[in-house]
Structures are given as C-alpha cells and as structure tokens.
Amino acid sequence: MTEPAMSVDPDVDLHAPEQRRELRPSPWPVLASISAGGVLGSLARYGLSEALPHPAGGFAWATFAVNVSGCLLIGVLMVLVNQVWSRRRLVRPFLGVGVLGGYTTFSTYVVDAQRAVVAGAPETALLYLAATLAAALLAVWAGTAVTSAAVGRWRARPAGGEAGGR
Numbered sequence: 001m002t003e004p005a006m007s008v009d010p011d012v013d014l015h016a017p018e019q020r021r022e023l024r025p026s027p028w029p030v031l032a033s034i035s036a037g038g039v040l041g042s043l044a045r046y047g048l049s050e051a052l053p054h055p056a057g058g059f060a061w062a063t064f065a066v067n068v069s070g071c072l073l074i075g076v077l078m079v080l081v082n083q084v085w086s087r088r089r090l091v092r093p094f095l096g097v098g099v100l101g102g103y104t105t106f107s108t109y110v111v112d113a114q115r116a117v118v119a120g121a122p123e124t125a126l127l128y129l130a131a132t133l134a135a136a137l138l139a140v141w142a143g144t145a146v147t148s149a150a151v152g153r154w155r156a157r158p159a160g161g162e163a164g165g166r
Contacts, residue, residue, distance in 0.1 A: 025089070033090040037098015045103050057119030060112035063105060064132055070104035071136040075143025083151050 045066050052062035074096065081092045109132055116125035 029090060030093045033094035034098040034101075037094040037100075038102035039098075041099040041102025041104075044099075045105055054112075057116050057121035057124060059124055059128055060109075060116075063108050063112050064128070064135070067104050067106060067109055067132055068135045068139045070100050072139035072143040074100055074104075075140040075145075076147045077143075079144055079147040079151060083148075 048066055049062040052065065054060045054062065077092070077095055077100065081088075081096070085091045109129075113125040113129050116122070116128060
C-alpha cells in the first residue's frame with residue numbers, strides 16, 4: 001500500500017534539511033497511543049490472571065488463554081489494519097503494539113514452564129509449551145483467514161446494502 005499524499009506547506013523549502021524536518025509527523029501521538037494501549041492490555045491480562053490462578057506445576061490456563069486469544073486478535077487486527085483501516089495512523093500502534101503487546105505475555109509463558117519443571121512436573125511444562133505454540137499459531141491463522149473472508153464478503157456486498165432486503 002502507498003502512503004497517503006500529504007499536502008506541503010508552501011512556505012517550506014524542500015531543499016533545506018532543517019525545513020524538511022517540519023514535514024515529519026511527530027512521534028508523540030504514536031508513543032502516547034502505545035502507552036495508553038499498553039495500560040489497557042496489561043490490566044486485561046492481570047485481571048484474567050487473577051480470575052484463573054494456577055497451582056505451582058499446574059497448567060497455566062490464564063497465560064495460555066491470554067496468549068492464544070491475543071494471537072487470534074493479532075490475526076484479526078492485521079487484516080483490518082491492512083485492508084480496512086490502512087489510513088488510520090494510530091490504530092496499529094494503539095491496538096497492536098499497545099493493547100495486544102501489553103495483553104500477550106510470552107515471557108510469562110516461559111517462566112510458567114520453568115516453574116512447572118522446578119515443581120516436578122516436566123511433562124506438564126512440555127505439554128504447556130507445545131500446546132501454547134500450536135494453539136497460538138493456529139489462532140493467528142484462524143483470525144487472519146476468518147477476517148479476510150469477512151472483509152471480502154463485506155466489500156463484495158451490493159452498494160445499496162443487504163442483498164434481497166427491502
């Protein structure tokens with residue numbers, strides 16, 4: 001996809017590097033959107049981990065649910081960002097990097113597996129590692145496939161609205 005055309009201030013001399021810098025978008029809105037999204041995603045993850053605690057050596061269902069659902073949503077989001085909201089500059093930083101980056105926690109996934117091994121449950125650790133990886137990859141694929149199909153149907157619908165309905 002190409003970047004949307006920007007109008008140029010006629011007072012800016014494009015041959016002067018210090019004036020060309022005026023045309024670059026400020027990073028602050030992007031950083032603020034990532035931060036705000038990260039707060040929301042981290043709070044959602046914390047809430048789920050409190051709702052689904054797991055015993056030492058047990059299967060970490062909360063972390064599993066967070067990572068798999070986050071991967072599903074990442075698949076959905078990437079289709080929407082590329083095919084529907086391509087001109088919305090802050091959607092991907094807010095939802096993708098911020099919310100879903102704060103929500104998913106693959107570092108905790110590794111710590112949970114290590115804790116299971118230390119607690120004397122290496123089989124649970126291996127099952128957890130393999131199941132999370134397989135389910136996360138499947139979730140990204142499913143999110144992408146289902147959303148791509150839905151966007152395709154949405155774009156193919158008649159211009160007047162619902163087919164056959166009046």
